[in-house]
Amino acid sequence: MTTEAGSLKRVAGSIVVGSGIVDMKMGEVVLVGREELIGEVVKLTEDSFTAQVYESTSGIGPGEKILGTGKRLVAELGPGLLNKVFDGVARDLELLFKERGSFIRRGVKVTKLRRDVKWDFKPSLLRGAMIREGDVIGTVEETPMLLHRILVPPGIKTGTLKKIEEGSFAVDEVVAVVSDKDYEHKISLMHEWPVKVPRPFKEDGRLTLDQPLITGQRVIDTFYPIAKGGSAAIPGGFGTGKTIMLQQIAKWSDADVVVYIGCGERGNEICDVLTEFPKLKDPRKGRPLMERTVLVTNTSNMPVAAREASIYMGATMAEYYRDQGYNVALMADSTSRWAEALREISGRLEELPVEQGYPAYLPDRIAEFYERAGRMVVLGAPERSGSVTIIGAVSPPGGDFNEPVTIATLRYAGVFWALDPELAFSRHFPAVNWLKSYSLYTGPLLSTFTEAWGSYSEYEKTFKWWQDLSTQYIEYRSKALELLNSAASIESIARVIGESALPDDQQLILLTAEILKEGFLRQSAFDAVDAYCEPLRQVILLKMIIDFHTGAMKLVNKKVPIDLIRRLPQIPLIMRAKENPGRIEYVSHLMEETLDALEKIAENYGFTIKDEQ
Ligand SMILES: Nc1ncnc2c1ncn2[C@@H]1O[C@H](COP(=O)(O)OP(=O)(O)OP(=O)(O)O)[C@@H](O)[C@H]1O
Ligand SMILES: [Mg+2]
Structure with a gap:
């Protein structure tokens, strides 16, 4: 609601200076010029105020009006945010586009959440219930992916639910009324919140950050x-x-x-x-x-x-x-x-x-x-x-x-x-x-990450390697990082003396680091299979590479020439396993095949890898 009009004194890019509004506040939204461009007050002096304008100010000049609104910049919060594209001040771009065509004109007034859509509201509380801020009073299926919970807006401390209605509503229609001795609040599916103020949560409610956000990367x-x-x-x-x-x-x-x-x-x-x-x-x-x-x-x-x-x-x-x-x-x-x-x-x-x-x-x-x-x-x-x-x-x-x-x-x-x-x-x-x-977040996360794999219990029956995996995994990760670190310093030596002059164990470290980079760290966003790598697949890919390294190192320690290892036909397959649609079964099979191949080399040299420490 517009409260007061002042006039523009100066325009400099996205900044305007105005005067003539007595009780202007920091952060107040102003409407600038004939087109009522949206701006926000960023500086106050005794007799003037300065606002930054969220739309192009070209063509706007001194003398034009500027209106105070008495409100801060708010977001409209309610069903209808998902599956939408908004501009910086949260105007629905699709609506702007419909209204104005591809050249979005400034000053276009478009409400943020659509008012012409009806949502089926299912109350989860009964009339007479005592409620307070943050309580869920009911739900709306915003999209098939998300059940939108309608909340008592923060700020309503406590009250009795005087009315609550099931049915089909637009976001700004009243679905419930809360009353207390001194006040009555109408609740609709949406409410406003000033964007620069963090929304409140329960006192001392911050929780430890021990759950991973799985990204598949x-x-x-x-x-x-x-x-x-x-x-x-x-x-x-x-x-x-x-x-x-x-x-x-x-x-x-x-x-x-x-x-x-x-x-x-x-x-x-x-x-x-x-x-x-x-x-x-x-x-x-x-x-x-x-x-x-x-x-x-x-x-x-x-x-x-x-x-x-x-x-x-x-x-x-x-x-x-x-x-x-x-x-x-x-x-x-x-x-x-x-x-x-x-x-x-x-x-x-x-x-x-x-x-x-x-x-x-x-x-x-x-x-x-x-x-x-x-x-x-x-x-x-x-x-x-x-x-x-x-x-x-x-x-x-x-x-x-x-x-x-x-x-x-x-x-x-x-x-x-x-x-x-x-x-x-x-x-x-x-x-x-x-x-x-x-x-x-690595410390607490790795253990929860491993717990999450516990839910893949079907694999315990299928694959013999599954048993100790969760405990080994943290080790595998450190081993991989250690290898990459060593490889970085070996590489700088190799640059001087040439890779073939390095002792075999160092050459093996370089080889495994290469496999790690190619077969694990590199991940194409455009590969149909590899764009997303589920946690379990991450685990066995890493296991395959580290087990290969451990086995191969035993051969190298027994003076088996590195070239025999380098020529193993499984190596290129390990590097490509991430893209194989056969996924876990495929990797598991390849892993066993690789270890068998290493074992066969060992046999030719008269020992077995399993017996080596
Ligand atoms: N995970 C990936 N898989 C395959 N290709 C990628 C991947 N990440 C980046 N690229 C390649 O790099 C290019 C540049 O990436 P992107 O546009 O994300 O870079 P940017 O850092 O955002 O660049 P800018 O500084 O221009 O914003 C992409 O077009 C793509 O070809
Ligand atoms: Mg970019």
């Missing part, structure tokens, strides 16, 4: 895992694979809901998402992925200020699904574009810049964003927990990680997947550098 799940509720940064220079990596996680991870923010990236990247996502199916439920996805897009040709809005919009939507008790993955591509927008606006506000022109509050803003991640007990009954996992791409100029945005991000994110231009150049994707990356 080997270098992530096995080596540098991310927890549900954790945060990760993907810094990488131009073309190193940031977008593909985010998209892989958006497609395959076991999150219930994905919120994907395209922030300031090229339009064609967003276009890829828009054309590709609707065709994809969830690997677990077989339904279209869009049914669990919200896209918030704000491309490089849209006004910079809207980048900021899109980040907060996305975070708020993610928290809203968390509050319903879901695991949400929130991705932002790229947070650097957001930081650049902060820099540009700060410059126009004539604030004192610190490093590389960024404002002094940059690290705080980045911290605030990543702090919205977490796994928590949420408000209300029935008791439930949910999580928001945040994954942000960072695009440092020139790929140099020693710059303010990357440095600040690494301080707050729990996982660092360092993308390496050399790997990308040699087409090793995902180009995650296995020596420089880290994850703070």
Whole structure:
């Protein structure tokens, strides 16, 4: 609701200065000019205010009106977010497009959630029930993939449910009434929430981050895992694979809901998402992925200020699904574009810049964003927990990680997947550098990861190797990392003296590292089989490679020439096993065949591998 009118004094890019509104507040949404462009107040002085405008201000000039709204920038939260594409201020792009054609005009008023769709609401409480904020009062099937829980909005402390109705409703129609001595609240399927304020959760409700977000990407799940509720940064220079990596996680991870923010990236990247996502199916439920996805897009040709809005919009939507008790993955591509927008606006506000022109509050803003991640007990009954996992791409100029945005991000994110231009150049994707990356979630996660395999108990009967696998796996992972580390230092020696001059055990380490890189770390996003690698397959692929190494090392220790091992016909098969649709059965068979082949060589030399320690 518009409260007061003032007038524009100055326009500078996405920043406008106005006066004539007495009780303007920081963060208040203003409507600028005849077209009522959406803006937000970012600075107040005694007799004027400055606002950043989320739409192009070209053609707008001094003297035009500016309206206060008395409201902060809010997100509309309710059914109808999934399977949709929104712009930075959460306007439905499909509706904008319908209304205005492909050139989206500014100032177009489109409500955020559609009002013309009816949802079947099924109450889960009866009239007379005592309720409080966060309680689930009923459900709506938002998509076949997600049962949307309708919550008592935060802020309604307690009350009696005076009325609750089953039936078909638009998001803004009243479905329930809560009353207390002093007030009466109407509850509809949607409510608003100011995007810059993190949504509340239960006091002391933060939970330990000990559940993995399974992404089906080997270098992530096995080596540098991310927890549900954790945060990760993907810094990488131009073309190193940031977008593909985010998209892989958006497609395959076991999150219930994905919120994907395209922030300031090229339009064609967003276009890829828009054309590709609707065709994809969830690997677990077989339904279209869009049914669990919200896209918030704000491309490089849209006004910079809207980048900021899109980040907060996305975070708020993610928290809203968390509050319903879901695991949400929130991705932002790229947070650097957001930081650049902060820099540009700060410059126009004539604030004192610190490093590389960024404002002094940059690290705080980045911290605030990543702090919205977490796994928590949420408000209300029935008791439930949910999580928001945040994954942000960072695009440092020139790929140099020693710059303010990357440095600040690494301080707050729990996982660092360092993308390496050399790997990308040699087409090793995902180009995650296995020596420089880290994850703070490996300890507790690996044990839960192993527990998760327990559910594949059918394999215990089928495969003899299954028995001790879960306990061995942590060892396998450390062994693999140790091998890759040793290989890196051996390689630097080999560069000087030549590989053939190395002792056989070192040559074997190089050979196994090669197999690990090719057969395990490399994973094509475009391979029909390998784009997603389920945890169990990750386990046995790694086991096969490490067991090969252990067996081969016993041969080398007994002076069997390395060339005999190198020539084993199974080696190229091991490297390709990841792409074999025969999957687990195939790998299991290949593994046994390889060990038999090694054993046969040993026999020729008069010993057996099994007897060797
Ligand atoms: N997992 C992968 N499998 C196969 N190819 C990949 C993979 N990841 C990246 N690529 C290749 O690298 C190219 C660049 O990847 P991507 O667009 O994700 O890079 P980016 O870091 O987002 O680039 P920019 O800096 O331009 O945003 C892709 O078009 C693709 O050919
Ligand atoms: Mg990209």
